[in-house]
Amino acid sequence: MARPELTDALRGGLLGVAVGEALGLPWAGVQPRAINRTTLLDDVGPTGAVTAAVLAAARTEPAPADVEGRLNHPQRGSVVPRRAGGAPEAAGGGLPVALVLGWREPDALARRAAATHLGFAPVMVADLAAWALAGRPLFHLVADHADDWPPPFHGVAADDRAIVDALLAILHRHDDPAEGIRAAVRLGGGATAQLGALVGGLLGCRRPTAIDRVPWRDRVALPAAEELDAAVAALSVRS
Secondary structure, three states, rough: OOHHHHHHHHHHHHHHHHHOOOOOEEOEEEEEOOHHHHHHOOOOOOOOOOHHHHHHHHHHOHHHHEEEEEEEEOOOOOOOOOOOOOOOOOOOOHHHHHHHHHHHOOHHHHHHHHHHOOOHHHHHHHHHHHHHHHHHHHHHHHHHHHHHHOOOOOOOOOOHHHHHHHHHHHHHHHHOOHHHHHHHOOOOOOOOHHHHHHHHHHHHHHOHHOOOOOHHHHOOOOOOOHHHHHHHHHHHHHO
């Protein structure tokens, strides 16, 4: 991939994380039946701990011995807001940092060696991120096992495996970032921000020009341009 395409894809992924988390945060802990399509965008605004963890991981060059610690303890952001009746969300365990690992490490063996001891979910996210950065259509990559990942219609629990199962269900059905993020958030449950951020990061990386067309992008308190530039530059060097 040529360098301009690489930096555009990385920027699209980082912005996708932010717009995905911003849409999901207000609906944390809300059951899907209570999420109305007509009011889905009403409370979009701040980002939170997932975006902070991704940016921190992107800007930091991890030493090999530090990979396990960073995956197990990603940097936390500010207090995560919640909707009335909902519950606050954690930053999604090691999944945000696994996303960055996939963008940073193109070699599959090295990538999986860094995450495999953590279980299926971080390995899957890292692989998906690497495939998205390479421009591979994620729909086809998960199609062979689509029956294993039906949409969780009773909400997505805030644990890594449940999040990745829902992520794969969304990626099987959506390739557009805005459509995928909306669908992820409408699943409800405790992981709307984490799931929205991962969907946005993956599809935004794969289709960076589509991030500019996300309807609620202008309402999101996006990271400062300097933060994004630093993260993209660091990832470009490592990729």
